[in-house]
Amino acid sequence: MRDIDIRRALLVRLLQAHNKDEDTRIVQEMGVWAGTVRIDVAVLNGEMSGYELKSDSDTLARLPLQADLYSKVFDRMTLVVGSKHLEKAATLIPSWWGIVRATSSEKGVKLRRVRASRRNVNHEPYVVAELLRKDEAVAVLEQHGLAAGWRSKRVKLIHERLARELPVRELSKHVLRALKNRQDWLRENSVHQLDMAVDAQLNPMF
Template sequence: MRDRDVRTAVLTELDALHAGDANTRVVQEMGIWAGSVRVDVAVINGELHGFELKSARDTLERLPAQAALYNQVFDRVTLVVAERHADKALHIIPDWWGIWLASASNEQPVVLAPGRSNASNPNLQPVQIARLLWRAEALGILDHHGLARGFRSKPVEALTHRLAAELPLDLLRDEVRLALKVRQGWLGDNAPQQCKMPIHANLHPVE
């Protein structure tokens, strides 16, 4: 079982789950922490749901560090893990993460089975959510809320900290998700199974 086999199974499952849903976008290799870390698959709709994939050929060596980062950003997280890693993974990830078990035999396609339901993240960090934005997106949101004065020439880190400080968490989450849904130029945006949102011009154009 290879990583690409698990990825194909996950994308196919998500495509079926969200078929016809114009409010959902599925993105591969979505950057977090200002793009320095990437989650395998993200589903963006009324929540931000990250999917981390661990095939039978993978190890769980990086999972503790990945979990610590994902825990600050995603409303929900699901670990898609080969059955051989499942018991060990349960001791690494938090209780609110969901689990899908991946299995395959005799060169057959990977089969996914529910292992544990996910729950809402209790520890979201506003500044890390704001760091999901590109600079133009962050500035556009600041401008839309009358917060851009004195910040138009600032670096993106200053913009994200201002967003995190000035916007209530729920509003920040809404604005970030909406920006991500209409973003063009995602690294993994050529996936054939990806659910597509209509692409519009800048969400909050900077005047």
């Protein structure tokens, strides 16, 4: 059972769950921390939910770092993991993360919830702000009357100002709205990572 098999099964489940909800976007490989790590699948609607996949053929070497960074951003997180790594992986993630076991069957990959996710209450404001591209970040400054003298500044400074000036819950709402409204999810990687913090592919089934 490979990562792509688990991903396929998860996407089918998520698309079935949200196919009548026009407010939901399902995004693969969404970058966090200026794109240095990428969540396997993100679901964006009234909150931002992440799904990290670990098949039996994967290792757990990067999971502690991924868990730390994703926990700074997402409202909910779920680890989808093969049986081989289930017990060990559960010790490497926060208790509020959900866990789904992935097993092989004659009909494909079967997903079964082991632990429900709970809402995250410890977001990191700067890491949340960093999900915004520069034009999106400036737009948030403008909405709050904070843009004068800041439009030409480096995006890192703009992210810092947003994190400093806005309550994290308000900032998270702006970020979620920007991500859901973003149209050009397919544009390629740029060397200007901080100007393009999210690079993803929308709903590619296979």
